[in-house]
Amino acid sequence: MAASLIELEAVRKHYPLARGRVFGRRRGTVRAVDGVSLAIAPATTVSLVGESGCGKSTTIKLILGIEAPTGGRVLFEGADIAGFDRAAAKRYRASVQAVFQDPWGSLDPRMRIGASIGEPLLASGNWKRRAARERVHELLAQVGLAPEHADRFPHEFSGGQRQRIAVARALALNPKLVVLDEPVSALDVSIRAQIINLLKDLQERHGLAFLLVAHHLATVWTLSDEVAVMYLGQIVERAPSEEFRTRPLHPYTQALMAAALPTHPHDAGAGTPLIGDVPSPIDPPTGCRFHTRCPHAFERCAAEAPILHEVRPGHVAACHLHDTNGSTISP
């Protein structure tokens, strides 16, 4: 196996709930991310899938260094990012970039887009103005825009073009990993395919690794090498994309896939939708966190948390239905 670019080791992020008047002296903890392990190899795409509140966004924040984990480690090329000195932290921030969902919210409306794209270059301190301008033109060309676009303002661009600008800015400092948080879901249908193709081309050309967060499963299959499903702060299943699509093991994954919209009217109404909402991460259910909504739950599921283990080669799942030895006890 190739060495990982980024590795999460049993990472936790718990947010303490402040002592409020309403709750008296009682304090709670939001277990946003609760023991997530994940590795991304260079030049590959790993996708995170799950409902809102499952911890995808917090996981992203931990990788981007916006939040510090309350437990576990985030390793970049084998080194714990918490132990980085100033210079190493700076190199890390250049190596890990992000493209967010909303191309309207992520660009400063009063900045010409050339300045927006060039800002990371100048902020890095390693670029002179003139060289930075040339780099901006080169980046615009890479994402399918023209050099003269550099002098325009964000409102002069359509959603798809703005997302191209956001991609250009993310690439400015030659990152190794780009976090893609719902990169196409805010775009018009006819534009999505353009952006997906652009991302694929750039990945191939620059050997980029992607961490993709998306809820549209067809987009996930199209882009990913590996897929991980999160539920209430934990990864419940992880497998290579094709294996995952054809042989989902965890009942939650199966429910997610059944909820996906059909691509043809003949496939409509195939799956039974999941009932109820995601429980609160403040007080997650005992045992398997999914047992309250799981159609296959039995006694053991409420009592004992299943452990993530390899069910098939390269395919891990945390579910008592797929326990091989039946004797795993959670720590």
Add this chain to the structure above:
Amino acid sequence: MAEPLLTVENLRAHLFTRYGVVRAVDDVSFTVARGETLGLVGESGSGKTMTCLALLRLLPPGGRIIDGRVRYAGADLLTKSEKDIRKVRGEQIAMILQDPMTSLNPVLSIGRQVEEPIRLHQRLTRTRARAKAIEILTRVRIPAAEHRVRDYPHQLSGGMRQRVMGAIALSCEPGLLIADEPTTSLDVTIQAQYLTLLKELQDEHGVAIIFVTHDLGIVAKLCHRVAVMYAGKIVELVSVDNLFDRPLHPYTRALLASVPKSDRRERRLPTIEGQPPTLHEALPACPFAPRCAHAEPKCFERAPPVVAMPDGSMARCWKVADGSLTH
């Protein structure tokens, strides 16, 4: 054949803005039968929402209906007095909007908000309206509705809020429900629950639905017929099976091709080059011609004809009229 519940004929609505006139709805004609779901599909700015707002005469300031006829259950909606059209809204035709967080009033309990249209249109007393509200909330699968009526919107999850919106819309048992992308802000699992619920309610009560969406997956799941809009015009109007199996218009074909299929991992997806037209652009005779792979000079110069196929499908395209597009 019985008269359709809703008939829209040659509807035109313009928006008069600072930057010029926008032909938001441009010669739109369609019908909706009782108990039928019509999908109104298109990209942002294609005129889907404006068409729906024009039906109820709720266009934003600067918007005006220029021409056309809208008949609902035998009555002409465009010539009604303001007082009479208010009776139609909510009572006979109800609308669900995209964002349940902004369309619910945060300082009123959900019970009050479900009761409001009932009391307004059916003149029931408070107690009876409350009982009816609980009944309707139960019908949209709000658990323990008799307690939940006292809750405020922020106490509900996104999926529940959207079901409350559904309850308000269905409170007066309308004949037609206009749903404007009601599921875009929901998780896939909650979206699936909601769409299933809509389908069940339709089966129980025979309400007709106009479902506005840009998601072809929702169309496949829910709709009987589909109108595809581009730049204010309906470019294709077909049954849902024909849309997916025998699309006519080049725009529809390209749109279907560009959606990633869940059963294959393609190297590259087919794309539609260019951008959807912006509102103030001057458009050629066929607005899709600049992005169309099959466009000819005449597509830019003369308005494409409306082609009616023997199976009831309709498309607005020179190349379909020529018969030069094959499957």
